[in-house]
Each structure stands twice: as structure tokens, then as C-alpha cells.
Amino acid sequence: MALIQIAEPGRSAAPHQHRLAAGIDLGTTNSLVATVRSGKAETLPDGQGRHLLPSVVRFAAAGVVVGEEARSAATEDPLNSIASSKRLIGRGLEDVKRLGSRLPYEFVRTDTAVPRIRTCRGDVSPVEVSAEILKVLAKRAESALDGELTGVVITVPAYFDDAQRQATKDAARLAGLKVFRLLSEPTAAAVAYGLDKDVDGIHAVYDLGGGTFDISILRLRRGVFEVLATGGDSALGGDDLDRTVAHWIMAQAGIEDDADHVVLRRLMHDACAAKEALTTANSVPLRIGTSSGATWEGELSRGTFDELVDPLISRTIAACRRSLRDAGLRAEEVKDVVMVGGSTRVPRVREQVAGFFGTEPLVDIDPDRVVAIGAALQADLLAGNKSADEMLLLDVIPLSLGLETMGGLVEKIIPRNTTIPVARAQEFTTFKDGQTAMALHVLQGERELVQDSRSLARFELRGIPPMVAGAARILVAFEVDADGLLSVTAVEQSSGIKAQVEVKPSYGLTDGEIENMLRDSMAHAGEDMEARRLREQQVEARRAIEALRAALASDGEQLLDADERRRVDSALELLEQTAAGEDPGAIKTATEDLEATCGFYVERRMNKSVQDAMAGHRVEEFE
Amino acid sequence: MSRTAAVAARASTSEDSGALHYPFFVLEFSKNFFELFGLPVAYGVDAGLLSERYRALQRALHPDRFAAAGAREKRLSMQASTRINEAFHTLKDPLSRARYLLSLHTGVAGVESETTKDAAFLMEQMELREALAQAKGRPDPYAAVGGVLDQLAVQERGLLERLEVHLDSPSAEDLEEVRELVRKLQFVYKCRAEAEQIEADLDDAL
Numbered sequence: 042m043a044l045i046q047i048a049e050p051g052r053s054a055a056p057h058q059h060r061l062a063a064g065i066d067l068g069t070t071n072s073l074v075a076t077v078r079s080g081k082a083e084t085l086p087d088g089q090g091r092h093l094l095p096s097v098v099r100f101a102a103a104g105v106v107v108g109e110e111a112r113s114a115a116t117e118d119p120l121n122s123i124a125s126s127k128r129l130i131g132r133g134l135e136d137v138k139r140l141g142s143r144l145p146y147e148f149v150r151t152d153t154a155v156p157r158i159r160t161c162r163g164d165v166s167p168v169e170v171s172a173e174i175l176k177v178l179a180k181r182a183e184s185a186l187d188g189e190l191t192g193v194v195i196t197v198p199a200y201f202d203d204a205q206r207q208a209t210k211d212a213a214r215l216a217g218l219k220v221f222r223l224l225s226e227p228t229a230a231a232v233a234y235g236l237d238k239d240v241d242g243i244h245a246v247y248d249l250g251g252g253t254f255d256i257s258i259l260r261l262r263r264g265v266f267e268v269l270a271t272g273g274d275s276a277l278g279g280d281d282l283d284r285t286v287a288h289w290i291m292a293q294a295g296i297e298d299d300a301d302h303v304v305l306r307r308l309m310h311d312a313c314a315a316k317e318a319l320t321t322a323n324s325v326p327l328r329i330g331t332s333s334g335a336t337w338e339g340e341l342s343r344g345t346f347d348e349l350v351d352p353l354i355s356r357t358i359a360a361c362r363r364s365l366r367d368a369g370l371r372a373e374e375v376k377d378v379v380m381v382g383g384s385t386r387v388p389r390v391r392e393q394v395a396g397f398f399g400t401e402p403l404v405d406i407d408p409d410r411v412v413a414i415g416a417a418l419q420a421d422l423l424a425g426n427k428s429a430d431e432m433l434l435l436d437v438i439p440l441s442l443g444l445e446t447m448g449g450l451v452e453k454i455i456p457r458n459t460t461i462p463v464a465r466a467q468e469f470t471t472f473k474d475g476q477t478a479m480a481l482h483v484l485q486g487e488r489e490l491v492q493d494s495r496s497l498a499r500f501e502l503r504g505i506p507p508m509v510a511g512a513a514r515i516l517v518a519f520e521v522d523a524d525g526l527l528s529v530t531a532v533e534q535s536s537g538i539k540a541q542v543e544v545k546p547s548y549g550l551t552d553g554e555i556e557n558m559l560r561d562s563m564a565h566a567g568e569d570m571e572a573r574r575l576r577e578q579q580v581e582a583r584r585a586i587e588a589l590r591a592a593l594a595s596d597g598e599q600l601l602d603a604d605e606r607r608r609v610d611s612a613l614e615l616l617e618q619t620a621a622g623e624d625p626g627a628i629k630t631a632t633e634d635l636e637a638t639c640g641f642y643v644e645r646r647m648n649k650s651v652q653d654a655m656a657g658h659r660v661e662e663f664e
Numbered sequence: 665m666s667r668t669a670a671v672a673a674r675a676s677t678s679e680d681s682g683a684l685h686y687p688f689f690v691l692e693f694s695k696n697f698f699e700l701f702g703l704p705v706a707y708g709v710d711a712g713l714l715s716e717r718y719r720a721l722q723r724a725l726h727p728d729r730f731a732a733a734g735a736r737e738k739r740l741s742m743q744a745s746t747r748i749n750e751a752f753h754t755l756k757d758p759l760s761r762a763r764y765l766l767s768l769h770t771g772v773a774g775v776e777s778e779t780t781k782d783a784a785f786l787m788e789q790m791e792l793r794e795a796l797a798q799a800k801g802r803p804d805p806y807a808a809v810g811g812v813l814d815q816l817a818v819q820e821r822g823l824l825e826r827l828e829v830h831l832d833s834p835s836a837e838d839l840e841e842v843r844e845l846v847r848k849l850q851f852v853y854k855c856r857a858e859a860e861q862i863e864a865d866l867d868d869a870l
Contacts, residue, residue, distance in 0.1 A: 425732045647740060
């Protein structure tokens, strides 16, 4: 399917300049990888022609297996075959229980809030499970492209909170991947559609995947995708439809809740098959093996199925209504609705969405692949392979960020649907005379009470000079980057005492833990940490050199005088010499030195691009 | 480190030459938000032009343009993009724009935490809040909330019109008046947010 023509004939970048990049849709049920080749974005198949990689990882005695083979083994070996790690990532054990997922694994309680799953290859965290999936997809892309990836774009549900995003990025780090950007799944889908259709206006993306639901309202205007509002439920998806059907079957067939793992697993599988069959059929026959070994036979009609799933679909429609309200729009103002995710194949879902928005939803790109395709297009752009004038994505944070204040209340610092990157600060004060420390509790969510919100991190500001209550001025600043990740700093204004946290601890892994996992996995693979570090520094040095050369070629004459040019050239030369050697530390220093030397040039170039942007724009206005 | 110092020294001398101005324009904090978008410092803003220039600036400086760049460019781009978002957010909304102009003119911020002492106005607000509190129990709760929103819209329009008059080359007295209008608008906004929350709750209960 030809989605988009990027390079005009004769204008395509020379192959050796093309930086290899891939888009990865890390899904609850299935994952995909896509890349742009000869101007076309396409998903990549494995050696057997299969595009979808089931997101199942089997930790077997013989080794780690990912995908179809792991999924087919899941029935016999449920405890070691981990599916739906996306539902667990960035979450605590308590959350997982609250989600009501009847997951047939043996969870291990650890000192941290991060759950671990017992397998015959040791205890693994959901981050490690996801990393295994990422590794397989990255390898697939590298063998298809015949080269090393410079970076990837990984998609996450728009409604993922900070801990879930951070954990996803950690998984990539563990898999040895450089992440250009975490991209919201609905935004990725909009890119895949929007570039193809090139229509300005308001679009809704309804994304019902295996385990998550997102709704995004976007405005597309001259290549700029502006997310106006986003909402959803990071624990609602096709799995829940299956579970509802499975419960119905259990009630009909008299299967108890505490039936063994194998029976329950098979039941989920049969429920899913029945759901899929009902996409075209009006009724499906059922033959279910019960724990006692007997067989129950019955039938599920489309009508009964619709009734069973309606409450779940209603939850998605309520989220659509909320997002429209946040965007300040009415359903009629939405030009079209893009359907994403395998669960949007369910006819009842399409019917309800069409009814709510009053328009037939768009289903012309395979709903399983559209997210990966959008991610690949964005990865290609971020790698610098095409003119950045083509498009720009302006995304938002999905959930408000705040701090705990007196009485267990949440003070919101950044409201949901604020465009990122964003920084906001608020002043707080001490409430006791002579108070020298202050505990800060960072929260995410819309509720007013701390107990109903998601805890992201706690940290402490110490060494506040003793003052009377209310005299200290503590400025707490929240910064959210373009990946939607938060960092928080706190400074006592009169003394300049500073505390900083990277928001992570409540449900995430520490840097040390990731470092250890990385070391372990490399030891397993027989890789040498030093060699890897050297390679990474060389790649970074090469990137810096190439970028500077390209810059000099385009505007070095215009922006630098002879003296400045000599200085830049000599720093460049120094790095080239150092990078040819084998000392990673020296290469790192030389790379940083080059960046420092060229700092003024970078700023001039940025100023120039601003001037060009504003000037280009002024011309446009008078047309 | 001496290398960096030399560069910094060099940078400040060539700045004097005036050919190209830096440090980086967007992060020059002496530039106000209006200047950032090349707009006159005034309450009346061409919303279309503001949005267009916002998009043009983000196109040039957004972190997505520097995803494959070095750490320094990434940091600058992130800071610049953040500031452009803040500037746009501030100028787009009439209340925050008025607050910002007030701080530019008077050099004092902090009107957010002030409240009006106008008894008649406060009485009106209390009545609206009561109507909201009772809305959920009405036979047609949407109509009840809608009625409050209509009244708030009338109040808002009136206050905004007066803001425009007083913010046009304002005297010290004008600025005092602006401050009072901002305090009242803050009330109206808060009440409107409550009304919208009730509507959202009603929607969720559907």
C-alpha cells in the first residue's frame, strides 16, 4: 500500500547518508516493527512472512523464546510464558491486582514496588520481558535494512502515565536501543493517515488495542498535528472483551473461578476465537473442555455478545465525550474518526463509535499496522532523513501532574492536555517554625485526594534554613520533556538549597538496577561491556562530526568568520583523530569539547532558523 | 574547561558586532512574550497570527528537529520549545494575557492570589454558585448549568470589554482598574470551571 511519496525523483538522499531508523509498536497482544524504505513506510515480516509478533516471551530452560512459538507454548507452560507485559509495565503489584487481570503467573514480592515474575530462568520484571520483545524487533529491522539502527520511535498509549512511559524507555535501554522519541499511539496513527490524505481539520483517533484504550482529538493544519485533548483507560482493551466472554462461558458451562491455569488459559483463547468469529458470523458454536475433563457445548450469538461487551464500549464512549469537552469541541466538528487497534474490528465497536461521532469511521489502513507505520514515518523524520518542514507533532500530557499538600489533597501543577514540552513552577512554604526539611510527594491523575491519585515519586528537600512558619519560599518546578517524561526540582529561594529527583522511584527501576540487568544480559550474550562502550562513543562521535560537517556545508560561510571557522575546524580534526583510537573516555571528552567549542555556532544556527521561519511566514501571510 | 571560557569570551565580543544577536534569541529573557512572536505589546492580539507564528517557531525549534542532535542542541531546543509553549499559552487566553500585561506594566506579579472586595459582584457570584450546587437535583440539570454558563459568559464579555479599554496605553489608574477586573475575571473563570466539571459529571453518568 503506497502511503506517501517522500522523496521526489532525483532528490532522494544518497544511501550512505540515510540513517537507519525504525518505528516500533510495542503492543499488549502483538508487536510490530516498520521502517521507511525507498520512501515507503512498511511493516517488516519475520523469516516466515509474519508481520505481527505476538507479545509473548517464554523463559524456557533452553533459552528465551519470543513470539508465536512462545504463544503456542503458553497453554502447556503458562507460568514461564509471559504475555501482556504491557499491562504490568510501570505498575506495582497492588495495581495489577486492582486491574482485575487474572494473570496466571507467580508474582514475587520484592522490596521495591516493581513486581517480578518467577520463571524457570529466574525472576524477571515486566521491563525485561518487554526488552526481549524489543530486541527481536530491532534485530528484524537490522537484518532487513542490513545495518545498525541509529534510533527508534516506540509508541505508547496516549494515556500511559509517567511511570509506564519511563518503564518503556527503560526496556529500550535494556534492549540496547536509542530512543528518538516515545510517541503516542493515536498520534502515530494520525501521522499514517494524515500525511496520506493531507486534509486540514479536526480528527479523532479511536484506539482500542489488546489491553489499552485511547482517544485523541487532533487538529491538523499545514502539516502540524496538534493534539487538543487525549483520554482513555490504560487498562481496557480486547483482553477485557475476551474476559467478559470467558466469564459468560464459565457461568454457562459451570466452570469455577479456581479452575487450573491450563483450563483458564484455554478458555481465554476460545473466548477470543469466538469474538473474532463474530466479526463476520451471527453466531458461533462453542465446545469447551471443563476441569473435570467433560466437554460443554453451546452457542454464542452476536446479540448476546453485543450485550456482554456494551458496558465496556460505553466506557470508551464516555472517554470520547470527556476528551471532546476538554478540546472545547462538539462531536459534529470532528471531520473523521480513525480506527486503530485490532479490537476495532468488532462490529459493535464500529457501530457505537459511528453513532457517537455521527460519521462512518475510517478503517482503510490495517488497524493492526497503522501505528507502526506512523511510528516509522516519525522515526525517519527524527533521524534527519527528510526535510523537517514536512510535519510537526505537538503532543500533550494525558494526566494532570501535581503535589501532595496539607490534608491529603493534590495541588495540580500542570493540568492534563497541556502541550509538551512544558515547565511550570509553584511556590510552597513551611508550616512549622524552624522547619528545616520538606517532603514532596509527586502525583499524577485528576482526582483531588492523594489516595485516589497515582504516586510517581517522593523526595525530600533538606537543609532549609530555620525560619518562622511561612517564611521559606520553596519553588517546585515541574518539567515535562517531549517524551512526556517528568523531572522535578525544588529550590529554597532565599538559601538556594536545591533538591532534584528524576521521577521514577514509586514504580520504576533505579538506574543501578537497569545497569545490572544490562550487564547480566550482555554477560549472557557473551558481549564485552568495554567493547560496547567504545562502539557507542564512536557512534556518538561520528554523529557529532557528520552533523557539524553538514552544518558547515550549509551555512558555515555565512555564519562564521575565518577565525571562528579555524577554531571549529581544529576541534573537528581533534575529534576525528581521537575517534580513530580506542579510548572511550577520550572520545567522550573530545566529543563534549567539540560541542562546547561549537556552542556559539549552534545558537547562531538556531537563531537563523527562527529568523527564517518567521520571515518565511511573513511572506506567506501576504500571499 | 579553559577552552569553554575562551569561547564564551569570544562570543561576548562578537555579539557587540551586532550582525547576529545571541545568546539564543528565544531564551533571551529580556524579550517578552509579545516580542517573541513579533507582535506589538497590546491586549488586542490577532489570534490567527499568534497561532501561525507559534507553529512557525515550533517548527524551527521543537525537540523533534533535534532528536538526532548533540546533547547541547537538545537541551537548547527543549528550553526554547518550552518557552514558546509558555508564551503561547499565556497570550492565547484573554485572562492570562491581561495578567501578563499587568505584570509587564507594573513589574509586579501575584494577582492570582488576590480577591475582589466588590460586595455586589461577590453576591452575584455566590448566587451563581448556589445555582450550580443545586443543579444536579433539578429536573433538567443540563439546562440549570447552561443557565449559569450563559450568565457567566455575559459577565465575562463585559469584563473583557472593559479590560480592552483600560489596557490601551494605560495610566496608573487604568492599571489599578485592570487589576480589579482581573480579580473579577478570575472568579468568573473559576466558577465556569466548576460549571463545566458538573457538566462533565453529568456526561459521565449518562
